[in-house]
Amino acid sequence: MATDRAPSERKSRLLGSGEINVSFEFFPPKNDKMEDALWACIKRLAPLQPSFVSVTYGAGGSTRERTHKTVADIVTATQLKPAAHLTCVNATRDEVDEVAHAYWAAGVRHIVALRGDPAGGVGTQYEPHPGGYANAAELVAGLKKIGNFEISVAGYPEKHPESASVEADMDNLKAKVDAGADRVITQFGFDNAHYLRYLERARAAGIWVPIMPGIVPIHNYKQVAGFATRAGATVPSWITRRFEGLENDPATSHLVAAAIATEQVMDLVDEGMRHFHFYTLNRADLVYAICHLLGLRPARGAVAAAAAAAA
Secondary structure (H helix, E strand, O other): OOOOOOOOHHHHHHHOOOOOEEEEEEOOOOOHHHHHHHHHHHHHHHHHOOOOEEEOOOHHHOOHHHHHHHHHHHHHHOOOOEEEEEEOOOOOHHHHHHHHHHHHHOOOOEEEEEOOOOOOOOOOOOOOOOOOOOOHHHHHHHHHHHOOOEEEEEEOOOOOOOOOOHHHHHHHHHHHHHOOOOEEEEEEOOOHHHHHHHHHHHHHOOOOOOEEEEEOOOOOHHHHHHHHHHHOOOOOHHHHHHOOOOOOOHHHHHHHHHHHHHHHHHHHHHOOOOEEEEEOOOOHHHHHHHHHHOOOOOOOOHHHHHHHHHO
8 A cells, every 4th residue: 555654765776776677658749749759858868778668559450650751760860679569459460560660661670569449549449350360379489480579568456447357357468478479567556455466366377577557647537547447557546646636737746746756666666676667658757866866867878869869
């Protein structure tokens, strides 16, 4: 359970020792202004030397070209290791394979393999594309035939909204890992008990790949709560209370958000977790502040290198 206590001396030494690893998720820009914001975000966070950064794929594959360009630019313009999202939606196997081959040719060696949201949007029935990959497990197996990609897949501590049961959801996760997935990145959540129970169930099912908790800083309570509802993630009442009365006070909201996310990660550190995946929403300052509180510091010379690469 999260508390408001200061970190212990032992934990302070741990968080300052470089044992915490992070990765960041970005989404591709829709216009020039958003592209400037994305690269400002990358420039800000790159000095923290994340283990990788992922770039999302729009609903129904709607941002395929922008995702590919963004990932390719990260390869050529930075020293970051990008992971490109790839889905099964609205594409044949040949079309998906073509994208994967293009990523390999661009120097991308890590893919986040996802089934993807239904083409009709969240809440509608998912229909596999005729001649396409039916699900993420099939996609993982197909990607492993194309190249020796490192592959991450999604996990849902509170169950995927479309899964019939917790057991069926875990069976689906095991199918993805058995197909060759190297890592699980969880959907974001705010109650660590859900993640820890999920980890227990996965290990009991014989899933031994790393299962990284997903963390989303609450930059805007109403917006993030909406994301949570669509993703099937609960927002504890104590979090709602912390944001009461701050609807028109973004500065204080960001301070509260930094405290909540830092508490959440510190509690997971106590449980033995060392790698955290941040859903940045292309907003760098809040994520950077949280990482700073966790003891992460830019490597010597990394700030200048990131500035030069993003210039």
